[in-house]
Amino acid sequence: MGLPATTGMNLRATLLPCGFALPALLAACEGPPGGAAPARGTEVHSAETAGLLADAPLREKLPTPAAVEAVPVSGDAPAYVVRGRSGRPPAIVFLPGVCSNASAYLHTFPEAAAAHGGVVAIDGDEPCPGVPGFHTFSWDTQKQHRRLEAALAAAGARTPREGGVTLVGYSQGATIGEKLVYAYPERYSRVMLIAAPVDPSVAALRSARAAVTCACSLDVTQRMRSAALRLSAGGVPSTYLEMPGCTHGNVAKGEETFGAAFAWLDEHARQ
Template structure:
């Protein structure tokens, strides 16, 4: 499902692919245009990239839900994403039919490698994929939780939205901070319980709710995602 209220050409995922702008990857002194670019990744599907202020490598990774489309979600919080260092949107690697909407292979190691490959294509160095905020919606949240468990130095903070299972404090015990988000008309108890369990284990965590949102929707995305990222900036544990 695409993000609510966000329009995009359904062929964008595989068309209009362009190389990343060198000025962005080289820390331009000016703000790049506020747009989500489709960037080629050798050996993989293109990635969606929203640059941060002043350019540079993205500091957040977003994983969409099952049979979703990542560009629409990034477009739903473009300003917040830019203000917090930019966002890489990783496409699902399994076609749901028609070539536009996709889901992920439920393999954290594979998705981690795809993210590192995307950073190498965008920034010229996969080592830039470190100390990131990892966001996931639905299936993306399920996989993101397991990636944060296995690669805590790379995915040090998480924003999990509408996960299909209650996030586990045991899996997330090494994160520096976490925000759990649910739509008003989704199964809210999972994300609330996840935040409460993390807080009980002394891990900085917060629960937020998207007003009027059903599962898969991103309503009031600028405010909600901006609040989530602001909260992590202010409350996450210090980096080692």
């Protein structure tokens, strides 16, 4: 099963200043020592407010926190998107597992997603019985490819990206991702497989320019570690990453793990 839990998820809090009092209001409320009215045109600030105003240019330069947005897709459920900081269309796609929620997963690594070109995530095309809002993928590889293409187009990637996109699959999504890499090697050129339910196939992934395998430390670590070794022996640049203290379907240290995975794929992808 691929139900994401909050255990291990990175919760981000963005602290914003309460605001700045207008100089005129400060002058009226505080006034100078002794109660004398300030001269006309004089700006009066408390020491605290002066410090806040001095820091204002610094705050204006800070990047806006990455956000997960729902994007309508014609004829399908919405896709979930984190925009890349470069402003270019997203270059990574994400497929969750059985009875999962794509948005929940994307919320575990939005900053890593934004820093590495943006991510588009889609839910499965079949409902999860008895669990509203959660879905499972059918095993129709061509259909999932069409759904990913439609989601990418809705997110702004209307033409195939030179060099292909990175495909991330968790559990069932990893197995479907493997099938997509095999069927559309030019389109899905880099891959991150997380906790695949069966041993990844070197033959199916031989076209990949680079691969990262991954698992929670309390999950199928040996399977995914072995897959990286077999892929490397088969000529595919590969490495294994492990998320600490979590079980199947969960994410731990999402920003760190996915950021490291995307950076490794960027650095080691063969031409």
